[in-house]
Amino acid sequence: MRAASELGIEVHDRMPELGVDLVVYSHGTKSVPVLEGRYDHELRARDFFLTEDKHATKLLLRQAGFTTPRGVALTSGDLEHPARDGDTRESRRLPRLATEALATLGEPPVVVKPRAGMRGDAVRTNLVTAEAISTHINRWRHLFRDWIIEEQIDCQDLRLQLIDSELVAACVREPASVTGDGRSTLATLVEQHRAEITAANPDNRLVIDAEAEDLLREQGLRLDDVPEAGRTVRLTRTANLAKGGVAIDVTDHLHPGFHEWAPAVAKLFDTKILSVDALCAAPHKPPDTNVTILEVNAAPEWVHHTFSENRTHDIAARILRSWFDL
Template sequence: MSQLSLQNHLFCNNKQLTKRIFAELDIPHPKSLVFRDLHRDQERIRLFWQAGVTYVCKPLNGTEGEGVGMYIKSMDDLDKYWQQWSRIDDCFLLEEQIEGQDVRMQVVGGRLLAACIREPAFVVGDGDSSIDELISARRKIMQKQNPANRLDVDAITLRLLQKQNLHLQAVPELQHKVQLKYVANMSQGAIATDVTEEIAPVFHEWINRFSQKTGMRLFAFDALAMDHRSGQPGTAFALEINPLPEWMHHTFSEKRQHDVAGAILRNLFGIQ
């Protein structure tokens, strides 16, 4: 596969095909099952299901965090997910939910260029503004960076607030952090913090293996880790590959920003 191609895009958008490559390369990843219909595939799902394990379900070809359902702990939870999202795709991925840091790594020329930790959308209290007002202020910042981004107050947000014994008109104390989403996706208000200089060597190894195996030189590598600085066995897992050269995470990241667009152009056209 070449550096930029439709084949790369289609290949990596299919999360299960990507997992097969991870398995071939001995890169740890969460156990998963692909299914088409919750009811017709119920027996396969029951054989895969393990009591006490928390799952995440997502469209097999999904992007931007749309249709991602987390903290699925029972078949009833899965049935509720299916009722809401079954029309969004033809196939779905049921996957073990791994707790830890959401690590996004941007690869250019087959090497790690930038890495960040993504946190699901949140606001921090100033002791004066309501949560609704804090969300409005955060939304303005997001849309100034990228007009396509959004921070919707949906059923998930309201349930999360309720779990925190809060509501939209509540006024959080100074520096009190209020979580608004489960999914750490930038288009849904996630916040990125640069950790490029802290990334453990194992992540560089994974990127190198994947790039050499597929021939891909430009992609984003998503992983989950208890600590991005160590990556010890059993504490770090590969999630998926994004073949589109998205660099918003690193352009607007906290602590440090990267000129990913410039790096891509220099790499593609041999510009020094």
């Protein structure tokens, strides 16, 4: 809304009268309604639902010659079988399916995540047994019906933002962490970081759950411990900004090949605003031999580039200029 005002675009905030996060931007004879800051007038249902389905997206990308992680999809039909005579069949079926997935993918660890999800919700890395996979899925099945078990690739988390098929910003995302000062307990440092990320975006949330506690134990720490000065303590395994991660801009350091490679990805989905989440060994190396695509977002959040370190990007103005040909 601030960017629109600076560009001379009229802003009509419908929230007060409708109670819905709907804003209508107008310039000349054209008006653009935008829901929740990212669902715009040109977003087609086909593209949105296709990219929401991570498994279908990966199949399309792989058919087009792009590299994606090997994975196994589990549908609700695979998992849900009625119990009979008190025998919970589904409780036995899931471990068997998880065991088969591990055999298909080979050497663990693996990543388990919802087939359709966002902000890293219910994503779990570093799982090595069928029992651990089953436990995680059962914990979240009240929210997510379909799942993916896929090979884990340990590389940098790369986020690419495209507008009008042009690569306009790139950042590497790092998981949430805090740095010890030799005086404060880990719980205090976590609370300070939680306040920082919430101030940047009220929707951000840093939760110390069972997975985070496992990660702390691996580092030999508890919340009431005092990390030594300068020690970095990881709080999450995934690098989502909504969960306290940090974005480091690498736009100026990308290999030139990304500027052809990324638009070729966008062309598969035929949408003007798109982001690509990928794993990358090094952003300065060629993408065709260096990048594995995790997912594509047809209605992306681009806060990564608003608060990134090294350099920030005014993505809002770029999008508005695109809509109104400014």
